[in-house]
Amino acid sequence: MSGSVRILVGVDGSAGSEAALRWALREAARWSAATDGTGRGAAPMVTALLAWTADGLPHGVLRAATQANPDGLVRAATEMLERSIGRVGEPSGPVTLQRAVVREDPVTALTAAAANADMVVVGERGHGPLHRLTPGSISQGIVHHAPVPVVVVRPATDGETPETDDRRPVVVGVDGSDLSLAALRWAAHAAAVRGVPLRVVHAWGGYDPMYSEVLVGAQGLLVRQAEDVLDQAVKLGLDAAPRLIVESVVSPDSAMRALLREGREAQLLVVGSRGHGGFTRLLLGSVSHQCVLHADCDVAVVRSGELPVRAEEPAVTLA
Template identity: 35%
Template sequence: MTGPVVVGVDGSASALAAVDAAAREARMRDAELHVIHAFTWPAMHAPPGASPLGPPAGALRESVDRLLAQATAQARNAAPGVKVSRAAIPGEKVTALEAQSRTAQLVVVGHRGSGGFRDVLLGSTAVHLSAHARCPVMVVRGRPDPAGPVAVAVDGSPQGQPAVAFAFAEAALRGADLLTVHAWSTWADHGEHHPGDPVDLVDLIGDAEQLQAQAEQFLAKALSGHRERYPELTVRTRVVRRRTRQALIEVSGSVQLMVVGARGRGGFTGMLMGSVSQAVLHHAWCPVTVVRSSL
C-alpha cells in the first residue's frame, strides 16, 4: 500500500476522534498522515476580512489555522513519530476528500461532522465518501473493543473480495485476530412469506443443518486464498442463520473494527452502496471501513 492516510477535520468531536484513529493507522502503515480541512465561505461563522481583535491575517484564516493546528497536535500526541502534514482546501468537504482519495491508501472521517443534526446517526459526508471514494474509507464511530478482533462480512461475491483482502491485511497490521462472518437466511426468516411466494429453502430441502453446513463450506472456500497469504494470522469463522445486517451489527459490539464491502451479492447493478453496508454504517457499535470493489 502506498500513499498517505488522509483525515478530514472540521472541529467537531467526531472529527477529532477520527484524527486519533487516522494517526494510529498511519503509524501502523509507516505512512504520512495528511490532515485536511475543506471550507466554503458561508459555512464559516467568521468574517473573511481582518479581525479587529488580532493581526490583519483575516478571521477566516485564523480560524482555519487554529483548527488545523489543534488537529495536527492531537495527531502527533496520538502517534508520536508519524509525519503529519496539513492543508486547508477551499470547496465542499465531500469533493475535497474524494479528490484526496485518489492518491491515499485510506481516508478516515468521523461519523458525524459539525454541520449535522443532533439526531442524525450518520453525516452526509461519511455516506457520500463511502460510496464514491477511490480508496477504503474508515468511518470512526462507537466504542471499539481494543482487545477484540477485526471483523469482516463475507458473502462470497466478487464485489466483496477486496473487503476480505483489506480485513486480512488490517488484522495483521494490528496484531489482532480476524473474525469472518457469514450470515445466511431463508425467506421464512425474514417474516415476509405470503401465499404464492417461492418455497422456502428449509421447506424444500427439509434440513436446516444441511444448509448450515453448506454455508460453512461456502465461507471456507471464500477464505482459502487469503489464509495462505497470512499463515500467522488467527482466523475465526462464524456462520449464523440470521439476516446479514442484524448479524453484523450484533458482532460490532465486541470487535475493534468492522470491514464491509460497499455492495455485495444482493446489490442491484449500478448501486454504489448496498443496504447492508448502509445499515452497518448507521448502526455499528465500532468503527467501520468500507471497501469498494472497483478499487
Template identity: 30%
Template sequence: MAKPVVVGVDGSSTALRAVRWAMEEARRRGAALRIVHAVEPPALRFTGGFAESAGIVTKLRAEGERVVAEAAEVAGALPRVTTVIPAAAAPNALLAESATAQLVVLGATGHHAFPALLVGAVPAVVVAHAHCAVAVVRGVEQAASAPVVMGIDGGPYSTAVIAAAFEEAARRDVRLIAVHSWSDADLERFAGPARPYFGWEPVAEAERRLLAENLVGWQEKYPDVAVDRVAVRDRPRHLLLEWSKKAQLVVVGKRGRGGFAGLLLGSTSQALISHAHSPVLVVHRLR
C-alpha cells in the same frame, strides 16, 4: 513512499477522535498523516445581486487554521503530519484527496448541514464515491485484544474485504472473525405455513462451504493470524452490528452480492456506518 492516510476534520470532538484513530493507523502502515479541513466559499445573495463575502471567507479560513492546528497537535507524535485547507465543499475536497490516499478516515458525525441524518452527510457521500478505502470512526473504544471482524458474502468485493481484514488483523496482532450470513427473508414471505418444515441443513452446508472457499490460501499467506469462521442464517447487517459490539474494527465491502448494480452504497455498509458500535472500514474492489 507509501500513500498517506487522510483524515477529515471539522472541529468536532468526533473528528478529533478520528484523528487519534487515523494517527494509529498511519503508524501501523508506516504512512504519513494528512489532515484536511475544507472551507467552502459562501454564496451570499440578496435582491440586488451578490454580497461581498471576502470578509467571511477570511474568518472561515482563520477558523480552519485553528481546527487543523488543534488536530495536528493531537497527531503530534507522528513524524510526518501535513495539513491542508482547500477551498471547496467538504465532500469534494475529501474525494479529491482520496485519489492519492490509501485510506480516508472520518468521524461518524460532526458539524454538517443535515443534523437529522443518522450518519453525517459527508461520511455517507465519501464512502459511496471515494477512490480508496474509507474508515468511519464510531462506537466505543475496545480493548487492544478485541478482534477484527469481516463480513463476507461471496460477492465482487469479497476478495478486497478479505485482503484488507487479514492485513488489519496482522497489524494489530489479533484474531480475525470471518462472518458470513444469509437471510431467510424471502422464504418467510412466501413459504407461509410450510416454512417450519423447510430443511435448512443443505443450505447451511453450502453456505459454510462458500465461506471456506473464500478463505482458501489466505491463512497460508498470514500464518500468524488466527481465524474463527461464523456462518449462520441471519440478516447480514443484523449479524455484523451484533459483532461490532465486541470488535475493534469491522471490515465490509461497499456493496454486497445482493445489492442493485446502480446503488453506490449497499444496505449493510450503510447500516454499519450509521449504527455500528465500532469503527467500520469500507473497502472497494481490488484493482
C-alpha cells in the same frame, strides 16, 4: 511489507473528526511498527484535511467570515486545524503528519484528495454544510464516492479513553463476491497490524418469511452451502495473508443482523461496498449503509482489492 501507508483524514474541529485523526495516527503507527522499521519507501503519512466553504462554515471560521477577508478566512481555517491537531497531539513515532486547508465542500475535497491516499478516515458526524441535513451525511457522502477504503470512526463516549492494547477481533463480512473478498484481504491486514484474530462472517438468512416451510426443509443444505462459501472465501481471500488467527462464523441471520451483532465485540467491522448471495441488497445504502449508521464499533467500507502493502507468505490458523 511496506509501512508507507497514506491516510487521509477529514478534520472540521468537531470531536468526531478529532477521534478520526487520533485513529488515523494510531493506524499509521501500527503499520510502521508491523514492519519493525524495515518497510520499503517513506514513513507512513497522515494528511489532515480541513475543507471549508462560505456556506455552512465551521464555527471558528464563521466568526472570521464577517470580516469579509479571504486571507482571514484561510487563517481561521488553518488555526482551527492546528487547534484540532494540538488537542489530538502530534505523531510520536515515524509518522509524517501533513496539513491541508481547502476551500471546497468536504465531500468533494476529500473525494478528490483520496486519489492520492490508501484510505480515508472520517468521524461519524461533524460540522460542515451537510451536517444539518442528515446525521453523518458527510461521512456517508465520502463512503459513497471515495475511490479507496473509507473508515468511519465512532466518537468516544463520555469518560472513555482509547484502548492502547485492544485485543478485540477485526470482523469482516463475506459472501463470495469479488468485493467481499477484497474486504476480506483488507481486513486481514488490519488484523495483522493489530496482532488480533480475524473473524470472518457469512450470513445465509434473511429470506422472505412466506417461504419459511421451504426454508426449514432446506436448512441443512443451506448451512452446508454457507460453510462452503465461507471456506472458499477464506481460501481465495487469504491466499496472501499475513500471519493471523482466523475465526469462522456461519450465521442463520440476515447479513445486517449478523454483522451488527458481531460488531458489538469487535474493534473494527469491515464490509465490501456491495455484494450478492447472503449479502443481497448490499448496494451501498443497505447492509453497508446500515453498518456505518448502527454498528457499535468503527466501520471500514472497501471498494476495491487494492492494498498498499504486500504481505508475507500465509500462515493462517483456523479457529
